[in-house]
Amino acid sequence: MEYSEFRPLDDKALVDYIKVTPSLLSIVGNNFADLTVKEVGDGNLNFVYIVVGSSGSFVIKQALPYLRCIETWPMTKERAYFETLALKEHGRLCPEHVPQVYHFDRTMSLIGMRYLEPPHIILRKGLIAGIEYPLLAEHISDYMSKTLFYTSLLYHTTLEHKGLVAEFCGNVELCRLTEQVVLSDPYKVSQFNRWTSPYLDSDAKAIREDNTLKLEVAGLKSMFCERAQALIHGDLHTGSIMVTLESTQVIDPEFAFYGPMGFDVGAFIGNLILAFFAQNGHANEQNDRQIYKKWILRTIEETWNLFHTKFIGLWDKHKDGPGEAYLPEIYNKLELQQLVQRKYMSDLFHDTLGFGAAKMIRRIVGVAHVEDFESITDPSKRADCERRALEVAKKLLKERRKFQTISEVVLVILEHQA
Helix, strand or coil: CCCCCCCCCCCHHHHHHHCCCHHHHHHCCCHHHEEEEECCCCCEEEEEEEEEECEEEEEEEECCCCCCCCCCCCCCHHHHHHHHHHHHHHHHHCCCHHHCCCEEECCCEEEEEEECCCCCEEEHHHHHCCCCCCHHHHHHHHHHHHHCCCCCCCCCCHHHHHHHHHHHHHHHHHHHHHHCCCCHHHHCCCCCCCCCCCCCCHHHHHHHHHHHHHHHHHHHHHHHHCCCCCEEECCCCCCCCCEEEEEEEEECCCEEEEEEEEEHHHHHHHHHHHHHHHHHHHHCCCCCCCHHHHHHHHHHHHHHHHHHHHHHHHHHHCCCCCCCCCCCCCCCCHHHHHHHHHHHHHHHHHHHHHHHHHHHHHHHHCCCCCHHHHHCCHHHHHHHHHHHHHHHHHHHHHHHHHHCCCHHHHHHHHHHCC
């Protein structure tokens, strides 16, 4: 049975839907007395259900035509289609770190996918709890290097690439949302902006009055809108990753489109920097979080360095392959190939710092904040943590081209810690 028009599903309606959907029914079985359905969506955009039956389980994610947190803010349901495309493509390229898709219904804007069972938790919650994940940098660098390299012109022909770019141009509404809330609103007066007031009133005003910052953000916005470099996740923060000590799974690529690689790498690293500065707000007499803060900094360094090594490794492996960015007939000498790679990775590093910084700023003075800071109950202490993060973000954004290594970034972070 196919639904002829969209309608939001509640628990009961979802069970009825499963009964007439073979791809889902085959997973959980026919014993509906034992079927459990639980709505767990804690994000801004979607309904998310965990469905567990006698013979299996899955997650159902249904896109709504509005923001859950602001129901008067309309949203396209088509984002579920692009999320499914991205999950399947990224899953093909890096199946170890992307959950499998079992079912997609475009009319209902509904995805059925693998349920990441406990002890999987959202990475952001693990960072707040002070849990070290020894494989995180290894896993996320593997995911980013593969998904970004294999969807770029370093591997694609121009004909193939432009066709894929055109397909994902349809996700324009979510791109526009990013343009607004990440690259525009924090730098002007907006009804949606908020911050820890009155403690950060002057800080928010300083952002709006910083002309150098605005010039740099304009360049980033132009790049975000115009540079179709690779199929990016588009929202790769620590709330879009589920982890155990042995597993790292990237979820929620509904913002996916062909954009600048640095937006993904920067989102992840920027959110780790936010997590670092939030630690003082979670410290107590039993645990001052100093050892954990060192682990976060090591993870930041390892993530970039491993990503760099793996990305270059893929490039070297496929330098004579189908990619048309640097034709081997032209770039046929080792010295020239190395010069090209150094320039490419230097630009990508600076893009990473710029976008990472912009993502940090929007989480402090924009519309959607992060639990890392929001869970600090003392507003004065929270504001102190946020202000330190904000100062680092401004420095990285305005001076990013001065940085040559990730170790230099870590030194700046250390200079601003309490």
